Amino acid sequence: MxxxxxxxxxxxxxxxxxxxxxxxxxxxxxxxxxxxxxxxxxxxxxxxxxxxxxxxxxxxxxxxxxxxxxxxxxxxxxxxxxxxxxxxxxxxxxxxEPAIKPAALNSKTQTIGILATQGTLNSDLFHKTAEMFQHTKIMEQVGHGLVQLIEAGDLNSPEMTQLLHSYLEPMIAANIDYLVLGCSHYPYLIPQIKKILPEHIQIIDSxxxxxxxxxxxxxxxxxxxxxxxxxxxxxxxxxxxxxxxxxxxxxxxxxxxx
The missing domain is CATH 3.40.50.1860 (Rossmann fold)
Structure with a gap:
């Protein structure tokens, strides 16, 4: 065809x-x-x-x-x-949609993080997907301000670095082993995210x-x-x-x- x-x-x-x-x-x-x-x-x-x-x-x-x-x-x-x-x-x-499934199925610590927009985390589709993995702790974090900075071309600004540290450090402390990027803008932040996350934490995008x-x-x-x-x-x-x-x-x- x-x-x-x-x-x-x-x-x-x-x-x-x-x-x-x-x-x-x-x-x-x-x-x-x-x-x-x-x-x-x-x-x-x-x-x-x-x-x-x-x-x-x-x-x-x-x-x-x-x-x-x-x-x-x-x-x-x-x-x-x-x-x-x-x-x-x-x-x-x-x-x-956020790749919760591969993260939850492969997590050894049974704790994964998801960085996404408010609209995604509030949606029915997200909640239905998350409910399928009740044995996995899903740490949800709204990426306030990230899309605006990316749209402005400020990927490496001090403000971006500060925001990412504030969003990711609680996830690291909670022992996540997977970070799901729940917004198509966020893969452009992977170089900065890798500087913050320990090497064993895997990043998944869609x-x-x-x-x-x-x-x-x-x-x-x-x-x-x-x-x-x-x-x-x-x-x-x-x-x-x-x-x-x-x-x-x-x-x-x-x-x-x-």
């Missing part, structure tokens, strides 16, 4: 490019269109209805670009809006799992691209400088109102 239409990917900003990179690496022939709704970031502090409305706005834009499948590269949008998106639109959606699921759905339901893909397209509704610095100068970022 062949389908050369693009894959659409959206996030509340630049964080979902961590998911895009994994998809692009696994499926280099697929054309991708990435939508950074940075003007409305972060989603994690908004109401469920606001998150649903913003997600629909993004999907409408991507469907106008003839996307065959949409990856919701935002934990908050997945946990709050994906069921509504699936009920509204005829195309498949791939979501991203990028590769989402890429594999995307490939599976394309193979089973939608169709893979057979033509050599044109360069990915990146849209943002704010200053494109930070997004450009994250993805590299070889790609074009277009500032567009949506």
């Amino acid at each position: 062949t389908n050369n239409h693009p894959i659409g990917i959206f996030d509340s900003g630049i964080g979902g490019t961590s998911i895009w990179k994994a998809i692009h690496a696994l499926l280099p022939n697929e054309k991708t269109i990435y939508l950074a709704d940075s003007k409305n970031a972060p989603y994690g502090q908004k109401s469920k209805q606001e998150i649903i409305d913003l997600s629909k706005k993004n999907v409408d834009f991507l469907l106008n670009q003839n996307c065959k499948l949409v990856v919701v590269a935002c934990n908050t949008a997945t946990t709050n809006a994906i069921s509504e998106l699936r009920a509204t639109y005829p195309i498949p959606f791939i979501g991203i 990028g590769e799992a989402v890429a594999r699921q995307t490939r599976n759905i394309l193979q089973e339901k939608v169709g893979l691209a057979t033509l050599e893909a044109p360069k990915p397209i990146f849209y943002t509704n704010t200053n494109p400088h930070v997004l450009q610095s994250i993805i590299g100068q070889e790609y074009t970022v277009e500032e567009k109102e949506f």
